[in-house]
Amino acid sequence: MSQLFDDHVVVQRILDHIDHHTTDVNDATWREPVEHYISQQRFDAEVGLVLRRYPTPFCPSAALPEAGSFVARDAALTPILAVRGTDGKVRAFRNACRHRGTMLAEGSGCEKAFVCRYHGWTYGLDGALRHVPDEYGFPGLDKRARGLAPVDAVERNGIVFVTQDAAGGAVADFDDIPELFSPRHRLLGCNQTEVVTNWKIIAEGFLEGYHIRSTHRDTFFPIQFDNLNVVETFGRNSRIAFPYRRINKLREVAAEQRSADGMLTYVYHLFPNVMVATFPYSMLMVVLEPLAVDRTRIVTYAFTDRTSQQAVDEHAPMQRSQDFLLAGTVEDRDVGCAVQRGLASGANQFFEFGRFEGLIGHFHRCLDAFLDAGAGQRSA
Numbered sequence: 001m002s003q004l005f006d007d008h009v010v011v012q013r014i015l016d017h018i019d020h021h022t023t024d025v026n027d028a029t030w031r032e033p034v035e036h037y038i039s040q041q042r043f044d045a046e047v048g049l050v051l052r053r054y055p056t057p058f059c060p061s062a063a064l065p066e067a068g069s070f071v072a073r074d075a076a077l078t079p080i081l082a083v084r085g086t087d088g089k090v091r092a093f094r095n096a097c098r099h100r101g102t103m104l105a106e107g108s109g110c111e112k113a114f115v116c117r118y119h120g121w122t123y124g125l126d127g128a129l130r131h132v133p134d135e136y137g138f139p140g141l142d143k144r145a146r147g148l149a150p151v152d153a154v155e156r157n158g159i160v161f162v163t164q165d166a167a168g169g170a171v172a173d174f175d176d177i178p179e180l181f182s183p184r185h186r187l188l189g190c191n192q193t194e195v196v197t198n199w200k201i202i203a204e205g206f207l208e209g210y211h212i213r214s215t216h217r218d219t220f221f222p223i224q225f226d227n228l229n230v231v232e233t234f235g236r237n238s239r240i241a242f243p244y245r246r247i248n249k250l251r252e253v254a255a256e257q258r259s260a261d262g263m264l265t266y267v268y269h270l271f272p273n274v275m276v277a278t279f280p281y282s283m284l285m286v287v288l289e290p291l292a293v294d295r296t297r298i299v300t301y302a303f304t305d306r307t308s309q310q311a312v313d314e315h316a317p318m319q320r321s322q323d324f325l326l327a328g329t330v331e332d333r334d335v336g337c338a339v340q341r342g343l344a345s346g347a348n349q350f351f352e353f354g355r356f357e358g359l360i361g362h363f364h365r366c367l368d369a370f371l372d373a374g375a376g377q378r379s380a
């Protein structure tokens, strides 16, 4: 069960902050060594000891709607293929043929089987090697032992989690994860872009509201408060509420009847590298996929809770909302790239995150703990 506050509690805290010109704060600031953003060794440890070792959100369940639906992409520098079987179960595999290693699938789609384009070895949706052309050329081939190499996949609360290195012994604690997707949510699409930035710099931009006035002066700031947030942690994850100015209208609504819908954006950080953000017409699931110490692929799945007909009827305001969101997103990416370029200056030994940037401290604290635990297991 999630430990998160009900909406009306969050709304009351926001109204109190508005009245008192305050925001949620931590007891202390957090200092993160700059070395942690530029060290290849640190990056390798984050990939090997955290991103591969712990259950990591891979894609939304909605991206795998029927038997044969698949999503293929690199996760923690490893080509992974997730596919829904005819039994409805989602399985994940290392995305490579067991003959000479050709990647089997790219992007997303729906298949009855995966046929290698090189020599035609064919795999079922359950990963079993079904057919080898001219099999007589491989005397003694044990097809049962040459199925696709599996990795752990678990589907919970509308998200497919993948654990590449289950031998690492990491314990999955899915109970903390709230139900983020309702049955009304429809997947609208997915896009990918690459940025020249360390993945944690992009993550940090989602976790504080201190930059709203300065970075988003003409986009978010006119409709949102600057540095006024309610923050919560649940396990290694977190949630931050970014209120819109119109939330003041809720003062006229009885406290327990106040809904946060259309009054704020929630950003859920699913440790380590996934954000789920709510907006008036849409919801985004953003995967920050580290490609190199200074390069990140941002994979964004967009959802709406509007029916197809509502989407037609409300096309104009939905489009305005999406354009607006895109403009704000570009500002965040630009500033993330500027931080990355600033790293080379050598000006800073550490970054200091203020008391109202507490979720960033939580993120780094958890990352440090997982790295320490992973290193301990490796040396044991």
Ligand code: FES
Residues within 6 Å of the ligand: 097, 098, 099, 100, 101, 102, 116, 117, 118, 119, 120, 121
């Ligand atoms: S590499 Fe796939 S069939 Fe040869």
Ligand SMILES: [Fe+2]
Residues within 6 Å of the ligand: 205, 211, 215, 216, 328, 332
């Ligand atoms: Fe931002």
